[in-house]
Amino acid sequence: MKKRLSLSVIFMVIFTLFFSEMDFVQAKPQNSNAEFNAFKEKGIDYEKAKNNKGQTKKQLVEKFIGEGLSQKDAQYYAKLELMVSEIEKAGILIDLDDENIPEVSNDFVRSSPNEFxxxxxxxxxxxxxxxxxxxxxxxxxxxxxxQAFNNEQYIDVIENGEVVGQKVEIKYPDGSTVKATLTGSVENDEDNENNVEPNTYHTGPWGSSYYRFGGSTNSTATSHGRTAQWEYKSSTHFAKINDVFKYRIRHLSPDYTGWVADVISDDGASSSGGLITVDDEWLSNTQGSRAYYNTYIQGYTRVRFKTSTSFTATYGPLSISASPGNTWHQFVIIEANGQGAVNAYAAQFR
Known part of the structure; x- marks a missing residue:
């Protein structure tokens, strides 16, 4: 894959999910699947159903398309959200640990995604x-x-014939995908590896376990707008969060120490569908009002997601969903210093 030394970006993923063993101890629901089977016999009229917010399939499809999903995905996640809402309204708790439930192979998921x-x-x-x-x-x-960003195995994001950022999208055999993107206005100077920060300069509630991506970018542009986005999709849900951080760089004295960066604004957005919903949002957050050549200003978006109350299981890697109604916090963070170095991070904690 092509490397671009003129526009390297740092992207960090902080994965700090804190669980106790108690999180995985669930009381076995009694006759829950018998109730579910009776519910299944009645079926769901997706054209008439509404989610817990009173939204119809048409409204959800329009919403999801507006948030960047394809028509096909928007139709699927709209129906999935309506399905979950109808199960919750019926007060049914589905026991996926039931030994009578047969297994489905990855080969089937890969070969027949629409049927799945x-x-x-x-x-x-x-x-x-x-x-x-x-x-x-x-x-x-x-x-x-x-690993992908460290090896510069990213795809250039091109607008109007110019590279404005990079993205990585990884697809897995079970049909799930994860994607990270950092874009924004850039005027490049030489790369400065001294500005690669393995940790966030400003501490926050996102913990201390870090994964580092890429390099750094210097710029002498006066004003900047950077957008960082994290997105996850699977057969059960999707979640997306982004942050837009705007700041201004000025040169107050002749030498390199005279560069400063001042915060202009920070704003964010989030969306979700399926087995998870947005429970709360903190969309405009900053730390530090001015950064110098060796310090950073920061903007970040924080979202609390909540899992459906209708499913329980004591297995599986999606540990945040092992208990019905669990919540977790998702962050996207951008930092910049007075010389224009930009570091972007994603973070999670329960």
Missing amino acids: RERILGLDLAALKKAYGDNMGWLEGNDDLN
């Missing part, structure tokens, strides 16, 4: 168990993104 989705929407317990228990992108995505 249809089986999920058709309330097939085997498909639901497979989708819920597998989420390779969640389990392995952070390490893989780290």
